[in-house]
Amino acid sequence: MRILVSGGAGFIGSHTVDALVARGCHEVSVLDDLSSGKREQVNGAARFHRVDLREAGAVAAAIERERPEVIFHFAAQMDVRRSVADPAFDAGVNLVGFLNLMESARRVGLRRVVFSSTGGAIYGEQEQFPCDESHRCRPVSPYGVAKLATESYLFFYRTEYGIDYAALRYANVYGPRQDPHGEAGVVAIFCGRILEGRAATIFGDGEQTRDYIYVGDVVRANLAALETEASGIFNVGTGIETSVNALWAQLAEVSGANAPPVRAARRAGEQMRSAISSALAAAKIGWRPEVTLRDGLARTFRYFAEHEASSA
Numbered sequence: 001m002r003i004l005v006s007g008g009a010g011f012i013g014s015h016t017v018d019a020l021v022a023r024g025c026h027e028v029s030v031l032d033d034l035s036s037g038k039r040e041q042v043n044g045a046a047r048f049h050r051v052d053l054r055e056a057g058a059v060a061a062a063i064e065r066e067r068p069e070v071i072f073h074f075a076a077q078m079d080v081r082r083s084v085a086d087p088a089f090d091a092g093v094n095l096v097g098f099l100n101l102m103e104s105a106r107r108v109g110l111r112r113v114v115f116s117s118t119g120g121a122i123y124g125e126q127e128q129f130p131c132d133e134s135h136r137c138r139p140v141s142p143y144g145v146a147k148l149a150t151e152s153y154l155f156f157y158r159t160e161y162g163i164d165y166a167a168l169r170y171a172n173v174y175g176p177r178q179d180p181h182g183e184a185g186v187v188a189i190f191c192g193r194i195l196e197g198r199a200a201t202i203f204g205d206g207e208q209t210r211d212y213i214y215v216g217d218v219v220r221a222n223l224a225a226l227e228t229e230a231s232g233i234f235n236v237g238t239g240i241e242t243s244v245n246a247l248w249a250q251l252a253e254v255s256g257a258n259a260p261p262v263r264a265a266r267r268a269g270e271q272m273r274s275a276i277s278s279a280l281a282a283a284k285i286g287w288r289p290e291v292t293l294r295d296g297l298a299r300t301f302r303y304f305a306e307h308e309a310s311s312a
């Protein structure tokens, strides 16, 4: 199958490209502007197009060349605070960029889209824990608004053009290759601090919770969404709430870190609790998380430690 992966030089995208290539039966291409992704993370078996999604002409040229039957859409402006500070920029990448992709691809036989939505920002403060896909969506950031709007656009493309989709609402994804210097990705940030011998910072009382899902589990969900041809919206998380304090304690244990974290003021607008149920994904695409938090943290810390050793 001809598959184009937008954002395939990034964290989740590059792991997914590796898994698609490993299947051995797909022709895989990557479209990425390398704004946060890395060229060296792009699997050598995939054709690479350095293209900014906002450039409609360049997107159309890449799509014309690749003629994808399936698109995995990962490319995004994913800094929540930047989306609040500059909603037009966020919409330029996350909405107009997505539409540039779809408007080109629908003309060359696109059949299916697997979209990386979010199970955090899309729901806003939750009322049920864990929540399923029927929970009310009340995003409080332009980033969350754009994810919700993209899901609506996908519904439109299915209705109007018969292009099927799976929108996967990921919980907080962590694992190897996540940017330790980014704004999001607390596990990668903590690993980076531990390896630099610096104290990690915990904002607020540290009792805010998230649902942490290992990237290998997310890649399996992505492939299951492709291979089962599942249709609709699916949460992809563990259903387990973990506080930042508890996350730090587990990471300190697996890494041997002993410097206590520094405490800082709570960040304005930060969501307090988040956990999502993946019962629907289990029923429809046969997907369940497999990697425990402890195991995932150990694998992730090992990756960063080895990476640092080899780049030193």
Ligand SMILES: NC(=O)c1ccc[n+]([C@@H]2O[C@H](COP(=O)([O-])OP(=O)(O)OC[C@H]3O[C@@H](n4cnc5c(N)ncnc54)[C@H](O)[C@@H]3O)[C@@H](O)[C@H]2O)c1
Binding pocket: 006, 007, 008, 009, 010, 011, 012, 013, 031, 032, 033, 034, 035, 036, 037, 038, 051, 052, 053, 054, 073, 074, 075, 076, 077, 078, 093, 097, 116, 117, 118, 119, 169, 170, 171, 172, 173, 174
């Ligand atoms: N990491 C998480 O916890 C998480 C949770 C929920 C949803 N998601 C979604 O998953 C997707 C991938 O996230 P990630 O964590 O791998 O992030 P990432 O930053 O590693 O990957 C995003 C990729 O998109 C590329 N990109 C950004 N703007 C672009 C543009 N204008 N044109 C072309 N390429 C562009 C970047 O260079 C990067 O390679 C995103 O859509 C994100 O919103 C991630």
